[in-house]
Amino acid sequence: MAYIPTILIGLGGLGSYIVDQVYGWIPEERRNFVAIHAFDTNVNDIAKLKNLKKENVTQTSTNWTVGEYLRMADPSVKDWFPHEQTELSRKALTDGAGQIRAVSRLAYRAAMESGKLGNLHNSINHIFRETGETPTSSARVMIVSSLVGGTGAGIFMQTAMYMRDLLELEFHRKNVLIRGAFMLPDTLVLSNVIQGDEIDSIRANAYACVK
Secondary structure, three states, X not given: OOOOOEEEEEEHHHHHHHHHHHHHHOOXXXXXXXXXXXXXXXXXXXXXXXXXXHHHEEEOOOOXXXXXXXXXXXXXXXXXXXXXXXXXXXXXXXXOOOOOHHHHHHHHHXXXXXXXXXXXXXXXXHHHHHHOOOOOOOEEEEEEXXXXXXXXXXXXXXXXXXXXXXXXXXXOOOOEEEEEXXXXXXXXXXXXXXXXXXXXXXXXXXXXXXX
């Protein structure tokens, strides 16, 4: 039986948790055909993952503060990052995005610049060797994230674009199917996971993502 190589990606705390659980359900004999990876800024959430190995997780944040990274980054970053918000400059990237989408995007950019995505490349290369398919065969990507926080909501579009370019340019896959599974605010509001003042904040994030 021919298996389509599949890349399953979790973004943020909730997306990474779901991907971690799904990977635990995949039979051992099928795991060679699935590349699995999680991206998160929050080191504490990463430590809770049970099934993903170290090489299957990328902590997009670094030990810099937002202000330290902005001083090193290309000036074009200030075209989209709210650098005029001085209270953000003291924020440590390892603390997570804290429902601020731009912080997640900033941390993701820093991770790409520092070569942190090498393990993702290795995982994809492994499943293509296992399937033994021709370079023109298909590949599918599923991105799992919530749209209510900062981490996944801040990079789900960038991740999709990056994966398409990576698979087409580096792995020469032209038939690439990319889909997303996204949790909206009511998933957490109606289950009382999110309450009070945070409700308006997560709804604003989700609205910005959908728009």
